[in-house]
Amino acid sequence: MDRLPIALHLSQDLLPLSGAGASGQGTSARGQQPSKVVGTGAGYGPPLPADGTPLSRLVSSVLYIPPREPTPAEAAQGWQPSRGGKTEYDLVAIPLANGNWQERWERMCTITASATEADLGAVAAGLTQQGEDQRIESEDWRAGGGFLRTEVNITRSEESGNLITFASDWLELDSPVEGIRFDAELALRQEIAYASYLSITTIIIPPPKLENRDFLADYARAINGALASSWHINISIRLPIAEYTAGELAARPGTPAFAALTGDSDRCETWEMWNTLRGLCGYSPRLTLMLDLSNPLPSQRSLGRWHAEPVRHIFLPCSSFIPNAKAYPVLSKSMQAFLKGIFRFRPTVVLSGTHRGLHGAGGHLAYAQYVRFLYRKSHELVPVEEYAQGYMDHLQQPLQPLMDNLEGETYEGFEKDPIKYRQYEEAVYRALMDRKQDSVTTIYVVGAGRGPLVAGCLRAAERAQRRISLTAVEKNPSAFVILQERSALEWGSQVKLVYSDMRSFNPREKADIIVSELLGSFGDNELSPECLDGVMRTLKPDGISIPASYTSYLAPISTSRLHSEVTNPAVASASTVVDAKPAEQPYVVMFSQFHMLSEAGGRIGVDKVQECWTFDHPRPDVVVDGQGLPFTNHHNARSAHLSFHIPRAGVCHGFAGYFEAVLYADVMLSIHPERAAGDMLSWFPIFFPLAEPVYLPANSEFDVQIWRLTDNTKRRVWFEWAAQTYLVAAPPSIGGAGAFDPRRASIAGTSPPGSVTSGTFSNHRFSGGSSALSPSLDAFQSAPSPHLGASVSAAMGVGGSGSGEHARMSAIVEEGADERDAVRIKVSQTRLHNPGGKTSWIGL
Ligand SMILES: C[S@@+](CC[C@H](N)C(=O)[O-])C[C@H]1O[C@@H](n2cnc3c(N)ncnc32)[C@H](O)[C@@H]1O
Numbered sequence: 022m023d024r025l026p027i028a029l030h031l032s033q034d035l036l037p038l039s040g041a042g043a044s045g046q047g048t049s050a051r052g053q054q055p056s057k058v059v060g061t062g063a064g065y066g067p068p069l070p071a072d073g074t075p076l077s078r079l080v081s082s083v084l085y086i087p088p089r090e091p092t093p094a095e096a097a098q099g100w101q102p103s104r105g106g107k108t109e110y111d112l113v114a115i116p117l118a119n120g121n122w123q124e125r126w127e128r129m130c131t132i133t134a135s136a137t138e139a140d141l142g143a144v145a146a147g148l149t150q151q152g153e154d155q156r157i158e159s160e161d162w163r164a165g166g167g168f169l170r171t172e173v174n175i176t177r178s179e180e181s182g183n184l185i186t187f188a189s190d191w192l193e194l195d196s197p198v199e200g201i202r203f204d205a206e207l208a209l210r211q212e213i214a215y216a217s218y219l220s221i222t223t224i225i226i227p228p229p230k231l232e233n234r235d236f237l238a239d240y241a242r243a244i245n246g247a248l249a250s251s252w253h254i255n256i257s258i259r260l261p262i263a264e265y266t267a268g269e270l271a272a273r274p275g276t277p278a279f280a281a282l283t284g285d286s287d288r289c290e291t292w293e294m295w296n297t298l299r300g301l302c303g304y305s306p307r308l309t310l311m312l313d314l315s316n317p318l319p320s321q322r323s324l325g326r327w328h329a330e331p332v333r334h335i336f337l338p339c340s341s342f343i344p345n346a347k348a349y350p351v352l353s354k355s356m357q358a359f360l361k362g363i364f365r366f367r368p369t370v371v372l373s374g375t376h377r378g379l380h381g382a383g384g385h386l387a388y389a390q391y392v393r394f395l396y397r398k399s400h401e402l403v404p405v406e407e408y409a410q411g412y413m414d415h416l417q418q419p420l421q422p423l424m425d426n427l428e429g430e431t432y433e434g435f436e437k438d439p440i441k442y443r444q445y446e447e448a449v450y451r452a453l454m455d456r457k458q459d460s461v462t463t464i465y466v467v468g469a470g471r472g473p474l475v476a477g478c479l480r481a482a483e484r485a486q487r488r489i490s491l492t493a494v495e496k497n498p499s500a501f502v503i504l505q506e507r508s509a510l511e512w513g514s515q516v517k518l519v520y521s522d523m524r525s526f527n528p529r530e531k532a533d534i535i536v537s538e539l540l541g542s543f544g545d546n547e548l549s550p551e552c553l554d555g556v557m558r559t560l561k562p563d564g565i566s567i568p569a570s571y572t573s574y575l576a577p578i579s580t581s582r583l584h585s586e587v588t589n590p591a592v593a594s595a596s597t598v599v600d601a602k603p604a605e606q607p608y609v610v611m612f613s614q615f616h617m618l619s620e621a622g623g624r625i626g627v628d629k630v631q632e633c634w635t636f637d638h639p640r641p642d643v644v645v646d647g648q649g650l651p652f653t654n655h656h657n658a659r660s661a662h663l664s665f666h667i668p669r670a671g672v673c674h675g676f677a678g679y680f681e682a683v684l685y686a687d688v689m690l691s692i693h694p695e696r697a698a699g700d701m702l703s704w705f706p707i708f709f710p711l712a713e714p715v716y717l718p719a720n721s722e723f724d725v726q727i728w729r730l731t732d733n734t735k736r737r738v739w740f741e742w743a744a745q746t747y748l749v750a751a752p753p754s755i756g757g758a759g760a761f762d763p764r765r766a767s768i769a770g771t772s773p774p775g776s777v778t779s780g781t782f783s784n785h786r787f788s789g790g791s792s793a794l795s796p797s798l799d800a801f802q803s804a805p806s807p808h809l810g811a812s813v814s815a816a817m818g819v820g821g822s823g824s825g826e827h828a829r830m831s832a833i834v835e836e837g838a839d840e841r842d843a844v845r846i847k848v849s850q851t852r853l854h855n856p857g858g859k860t861s862w863i864g865l
Pocket residue numbers: 422423426427432435436467468469470471472473474494495496497500521522523524537538539540552
C-alpha cells in the first residue's frame with residue numbers, strides 16, 4: 022500500500038518574513054534567527070546559507086525529526102540517541118506570494134477599476150500627480166512587470182521541492198468589474214510564470230464564486246489561458262464541496278435544524294461551476310480539483326459525482342474534525358465514508374490549522390495520524406480490486422481471440438480467475454447429473470485455449486460419476502502446444518485434441534454438450550455468436566450449449582478522467598504530442614474514477630443498468646446451408662433503445678457495458694454491477710465513449726441507442742451508439758393527448774428502431790412513432806438543476822448541444838397523458854459513433 026501524501030498548510034502568519042531568503046534580514050514567525058551567509062552556494066545563483074534558508078529550515082522542521090542525543094537524564098536511564106526520521110507530513114502547503122504583493126496589486130489595479138469617473142477624469146487630465154504616478158506604475162506592470170523579492174514567499178527553486186503552492190486567494194478572475202478581471206488574469210499569469218520558473222508542478226487557484234456565476238466563462242477563459250501559458254504546470258481549483266446560505270449555516274451544521282433546512286437537496290452548485298469550467302478548458306488533463314471540505318458535507322446522494330472527477334487534493338481544516346469521547350479529533354461517519362471512496366485515487370490531503378489546539382487530546386499530529394488510519398482502513402481490498410490495482414482506469418483494446426492468437430500471458434490472466442472455472446465445472450456437473458447414469462456423454466470443448474475448461478469437464482465427470490468422451494478444439498497453434506503437453510503429462514487418452522477452427526471442425530460423431538468460453542465484456546463482443554453458429558451443426562438435436570445464453574447490459578457513466586484520456590492528446594513535451602485515442606471505439610477498462618448517472622425508478626420505472634439484448638444457443642431458427650453453416654450473419658444483428666432515469670445533474674462521458682451468462686440451469690456468470698459475485702477477474706467492463714460530453718439536467722431522461730451490426734461481404738461485426746437527452750415536464754394544458762405509452766413515444770432524430778432489425782431481437786423501451794407537440798418549453802415547470810437558477814439557457818448549453826436561448830430553443834416535445842403524465846423536451850443529442858464500423862470492428 023502506497024503512503025498517502027499529507028501536507029501541512031501554513032498560512033502567511035506562520036511563514037518567515039518575505040525577503041529573508043538569503044540576506045539574513047528578518048526573523049521567521051517561529052522565531053528562527055537568520056543564518057550567516059556562507060560561500061556562494063554551488064557557484065550558481067545567490068549565496069545559500071549552509072543550513073538552508075529560513076523557509077527551507079521551516080519546511081524541514083515540519084517534515085523531519087532531527088537526530089537527537091539523549092539528555093544526561095535520559096542517558097542515565099539507558100536511552101540511545103534517536104536517529105530521527107520522517108514526521109506524519111510529506112509536504113508543506115504555502116501561498117506563493119504574500120501581502121506585499123496584494124497591496125501593490127490593489128494600489129495599481131483597483132484604483133482604475135473602483136475610482137469614480139470624476140477621479141479618473143482628474144487623473145487623465147493630469148490633475149493629481151499621485152494618480153498619474155499610479156497609472157504609470159500600473160501600465161509598467163501590465164507591460165510585463167514581475168514580483169519584487171519582498172512580495173514572494175519562495176525565492177529559489179531549492180526551496181520548492183516539498184511544497185504545494187497556492188496562488189493568491191484574492192485574485193478575482195470572475196469579478197463583475199471588467200478591469201479587475203483582466204488585471205487579476207495578468208496577476209495569475211505572473212504567479213504561474215514564477216511558479217513555473219521555480220519548477221513548481223502544481224498551483225492551487227481560488228475558486229469561482231457562486232454569486233459571480235454570470236462571469237464564470239470569464240474565469241474559465243482565464244484558466245484556459247493560464248494552462249496554455251505553461252506546458253507543464255498543473256492547475257488545481259480549490260472548490261468547496263458545497264455552498265450554504267447564511268441562513269442555513271446559522272442553523273449550525275450537525276444540528277436537526279440544519280438537517281431540516283438542507284434536507285436531501287442535491288447541492289450541486291459548485292459541481293455545476295466545475296463542470297462548466299473544465300468543459301470550457303477542453304477537459305485539460307492538467308486541470309484538476311482540490312476539494313475543500315471546510316463546509317459541511319451535503320447528502321450522501323449528491324457526493325457520488327465527485328468520484329468521477331479528478332480530485333487530486335483534499336483541503337481538510339481541523340475545524341471539520343469532531344472530538345471523540347476521549348477528546349481526540351475524528352471525522353463524522355459521513356466524512357469517513359466519503360474520504361474512503363476518494364482515497365482510492367490517493368489524493369494529497371492538505372491539513373490546515375493543526376496548531377490551533379481545537380481538540381483537547383492528541384496534539385497537532387493527531388489529525389494526520391487519524392487520516393493515515395482512515396486511509397489504511399479504506400485499503401482493505403477485495404481480491405478483484407487487489408488484482409486490478411495496476412489496471413484501474415487503464416484503457417485497453419478489447420481482445421479479438423478469433424482474429425488474433427492470444428499470448429500466453431493473456432491465458433495466464435484468465436486462468437487466475439477463481440470463479441469462472443468453478444462455475445463452468447458446476448454447469449457441466451449439473452448437465453451430466455441430468456443425463457442417464459449409464460450413458461456416455463460426448464463433450465466438445467471448443468476454443469479450449471490451454472485447457473482449463475477441459476480439466477473442469479474431467480473433474481465434473483468424476484464428481485458426477487458419469488462417463489464422458491471429451492474432445493478439445495483449438496485454433497491457436499501456440500495454445501495447442503500446451504494442450505498437447507497437458508495431454509501427454511496429465512490427461513492421456515481421456516481427451517482427444519483437434520487443431521481446427523471450430524467453424525470447420527468435422528467430427529464423425531455429434532456432441533451432447535458443447536462447452537465454450539468466447540465471451541467478451543459485453544457478452545457477444547468477442548464473436549461468440551458467430552463462432553457458436555459455426556459449430557452448432559456438430560451438436561445433437563437435443564444437445565446443449567454451455568453457455569446457454571448471454572445478455573448485454575448498459576448504463577450511462579461520468580468519468581472525466583477517461584474522457585480526457587480518450588479525447589486529449591497526451592503532451593510529451595512542448596513540441597510533441599502523442600496521438601489521442603479515438604472516441605469512436607469501445608475499450609475494456611476497470612473503472613475506478615467514475616460515477617453511474619442513472620438510478621432505478623423515475624417516471625417510467627426503469628432499471629439503473631439496462632438490458633440490451635440476448636443470444637441463445639443453440640438456435641433452431643437460423644437458416645443454414647448444406648454444411649449446416651448460416652447463409653448470412655444478419656440474424657446476429659441487434660439493436661437496443663433504452664431510456665435512463667437521471668435523478669441528479671451530471672455529465673455523461675460514455676456508457677459502461679456488462680454481461681451476464683446462463684451457463685446451465687441457474688449456474689451463471691455475471692459482471693453486472695448490481696449482481697456480480699465480485700471476485701471474477703476475467704472480465705473488466707467495456708466502455709463506449711462519447712466524443713462530446715453530454716450535460717444531463719436533474720430529473721432528465723437519457724435515451725440511448727446501441728446497435729450490433731454485421732456486414733457479410735467484409736465479414737465484420739461492429740457497434741454503433743448514440744444518445745439524446747430529454748427534460749420531462751408536466752403536459753401543456755391544451756389536453757386531448759392520448760394515453761401515454763412509453764413504447765409509442767418517438768425517439769426524435771432517429772428512425773423507428775423496428776426498421777433496424779427484427780423486433781424479436783431488439784430491446785426497445787421507446788419504439789414506434791407518435792406525433793410531436795409544438796416545440797415550446799411552456800410546459801417545463803421546474804428548474805431541473807440549481808444552476809438553472811441563473812439562466813436556464815446557459816446551463817442547457819453547458820457541455821451538451823443545447824441551444825442558448827430559452828424561449829426560442831429548438832426542442833422536440835413528446836407527449837404522454839396517463840398517471841405518469843409528461844411531455845419530453847429534447848435538449849441535446851450526440852452524434853452517431855462509429856458509423857459503418859469505420860473506426861472499430863471485430864473481424865470474423
Ligand atoms: C477467451 S479464450 C478461452 C480459453 C479457455 N477456454 C479458457 O477458458 O481459459 C477463447 C479461446 O477460443 C479460441 N478460439 C476463438 N475462436 C475460435 C474458433 N473459431 N475456433 C477455435 N478456437 C477459437 C481462442 O484461440 C482462445 O484460445
